[in-house]
Amino acid sequence: MATKVYMEALSPTMEEGRIVKWLKQEEESVMDGDVLAEVETDKAIMELQARGEGMLRKVLASEGDTVEVGTVIGVIAAADEDIGEILATVGATGRERAADTADATDRAPAGPETTEPAVTAPSGPAPASPLPSGRLKSSPLARRLAKERQIDLRAIQGTGPGGRVVKRDVESAVPGPRHVPPMAVAAHEDVPLSQIRKTIANRLSQSIGPVPHFFLTSEIDMERTAEAREALNSVPDAPRVSYNDIIIKVVAQALRQHPECNAWWQDDYIRYFNDVHISVAVSVPEGLITPVLRNAHLKSLREIAAEGRELAQRARERKLRPEEYTGGTFSISNLGMFDIDQFTAVINPPEAGILAVGSIADRPVVADGAMTVRKRLRVTMSCDHRVIDGATGARFLQTVKRMLENPLAIVW
């Protein structure tokens, strides 16, 4: 049976993809799971796998082409199979003619429709079969659940009669891209919004935009952290520890003490996390990506140093998997290496906070009534006021400051 090759959503937010390179050529034989092409997404260069076997009979998008997710970009079929009919339905653009444009809540979508990009689950196992091109069998209840949870039914393997997608399939499916995949979601508690929280949220959003930021800056004495770092780095054969590694560790520890800052704004409730996953902003040639250091509160400095380096390296090579840059609970952005004294960072929603880290510089300070020169660091925390109030953020920042000024606190 012929299998259409779709441009799949290879990242949670991908809406279109650029074909970097076809790794299989027309008339070349293809096994299920073979890498067909390299596709540049909004985040990375990803591999597009074959979901059928036979021969790559037709390539419908050339290298360099950018096509929407859900577009048919090729056809896999047996060598002698007639694919004329498929090519006729696909048309020149690769967009299939929608057979049925009825509301998805009322009827099963007949074939991949053009109204919504076909998006596969971003993480977890890949769909076991090609995205079905015929009539999709699903129960009305499954369709409602899927719509609510923004899950694409075509990406789900149905277990009902004749492969029908039923409630349990949707419930066990990985939620779709507009929600963060559960694999990447830390243990958490969802707290309904109190009236006062709702009012704060509404009024502040009206005032400043969808994410009402406010900023808290603190100057931190880094002398003792510098000493500690030097001591650690004098251990032979150990990975070098950067200031940023120490800051990640301290922030993670501090978030455990201030879980009210380790949260996601979820529109009608706030999700407080028990675990700390730190999104670390990494600059890449095309922009910015935030690999996530999972369970940073549980990791030693040495582990954070090694893992952070590895993630950053792959981020720059654009080889991160989607689950490696989603699911963070708090972000850190460090521009210290660019000699930025202090700055404000923009929150990465749905996270509620981001810490902007400037450079560590020798600055004159007054201590014990005398002027001395000490290593100082300015950090600025951006807070989503719907989640974090001024004093809440301040208390968290105070803990960060105290820990950095007395880094032994890390091992408390």
Next chain:
Amino acid sequence: MANNFDVIVLGGGPAGYVCAIRSAQLGLKTAVVERDKLGGVCVNVGCIPSKALLHSAYVANLVKHDARTLGINVADVSLDFGAAIKHSRVVSDQNSKGVAFLMKKHDVTVVAGVGQLLPDKKVRVGSDTYTAKKAVVVATGSRVKGLPEIGLEINKTTVISTDEALFLGRAPESVAIVGAGAVGMEFADIFNAFGSRVTLIEVLPRILPLEDEECSAALARVYKKRKIDILAGAIIKHVTVTDSKVVLDVALGGKDQTLEVEQVLMAAGRGLNVQNIGLEDVGVELAETGFVAVDANLQTTASGYYCIGDIAGPPMLAHKGSREGIFVAEHIAGMKPHPIKYDNIPSVTYCHPEVASIGLSEEQCKEKKLDYVVGKFPLMANGRARASRETDGFVKILRDAKYSEILGAHIVASHASELIHELAVARENENTVEEVDLTVHAHPTLSEAVAEAALDSLGRVIHS
């Protein structure tokens, strides 16, 4: 070898014989071992003959109470319980013969006698040993039981079970029915229609204790109107059984009362036929509940031995057993049968009006802290029900507040047993109340009440 089969089924009731037919359909050489009549309890001393008697009871009530209003004057109505019993026997025999015919038609060998399980998928019947190549399926069912611990051992004269009640020559002057589940409710209806003074005794706080509370209340009202005494939440403290009567001391709400009846009908639970069939000899273990321990494919703890029907676990219903029979046959044949949805098995009591339900009761929704909405439509507002003077009852649908999933449905109506299947199909296919409403229902029908209840749950009921 004449005694070699692919599948041997122990028990020819609704679980066993259906399993045999499905096995035969799938090309398996199949035998059924039955110690009595094919069709089991259901066909011979259960579902089928009791439905015949309930129809007699229905017509009796119709003639007595409604005929004149309906324009039919019937003089000198007299009732003949013996004749009703005779009719029910004819029906049972027809059905049992029908099963025998089906066995022949599908080339299933019927072995008459008591089967004994032996290791290595063998079954002994009398002096013969039969061997199953693929599997032995145990479907020995259940039997009536008394409550000897409170002095109500079945003596077949004054303390009887349905096994005797279905063969009585006349209806007793007075009868106490112990247990107000489906069986108790049905026989209360039958005996009441044939003139017996009926007292229903239920230890739980209400009749039909497993149904939605509103169904229990509706039936309690109807039964009281028919002068059936209901003692719910009653504890039988002392029993005196003689040759001609039974005296029961019953405590109800702190007060004791004495009840003297001609007969007591035991309708409080059934005993499982798990003894003396060799289960332990082949390594088939029982679960703590007393049922045979089975896995999701209804395989027992002994490889090659399956178990279906009443002894495989609740609900102890013929249609559940039949479905398990089909499932197991397909599983043995190497197919991947669709898993049985045990939470979507309809439950029906065939008294008048009938009570039928599927899924969760409102009490269960509350217990599970589900966010639900109730839709309810009274038959009083249904034209078809009024036309046939059967306005007792309602359709009640419980739907999930957010997704409109049908969590449960409860019907009290003259044909509730037939009406429930629309909602069973809906639930099986995960249709929500909205699909039920969107389906055009013929007018005038009782089924319109189902659609209206669905609409009511959405706040859009038309005729109420």
